Amino acid sequence: MIIGKKRRRRPEKKEKAPDLETTSGCFARKKKEITNCEHVDQKFYAKGMCKNCYHKKGRTKPANCCPNKTMYSRNLCQNCYMKYYGKQRRRDNREHKLDEANLFAESDQDKSIV
Numbered sequence: 735m736i737i738g739k740k741r742r743r744r745p746e747k748k749e750k751a752p753d754l755e756t757t758s759g760c761f762a763r764k765k766k767e768i769t770n771c772e773h774v775d776q777k778f779y780a781k782g783m784c785k786n787c788y789h790k791k792g793r794t795k796p797a798n799c800c801p802n803k804t805m806y807s808r809n810l811c812q813n814c815y816m817k818y819y820g821k822q823r824r825r826d827n828r829e830h831k832l833d834e835a836n837l838f839a840e841s842d843q844d845k846s847i848v
Contacts, residue, residue, distance in 0.1 A: 770782035
């Protein structure tokens with residue numbers, strides 16, 4: 735006796751192009767090729783370029799902080815982003831160290847009371 739809904743049959747798998755089929759019967763993904771830079775032997779990164787060429791030539795959007803520079807991340811240029819990121823990281827590390835110091839001091843006080 736079946737309880738609940740009856741399952742629908744899975745649709746038939748579509749045939750893929752024969753040039754992508756491998757010997758094991760599975761289909762391989764088409765590899766992206768480097769077409770916009772001369773480093774054909776390196777790994778593909780984005781926009782048809784390797785990683786180095788993309789970071790030099792591929793990014794064209796201007797940053798909000800410095801309109802004459804290209805955007806690095808979060809609408810900031812690389813200099814402003816690193817400045818903000820470093821400040822945030824130092825603040826987090828400082829707070830973490832203070833929390834650890836307070837816990838250590840509290841545990842010392844508890845031991846001295848006993």
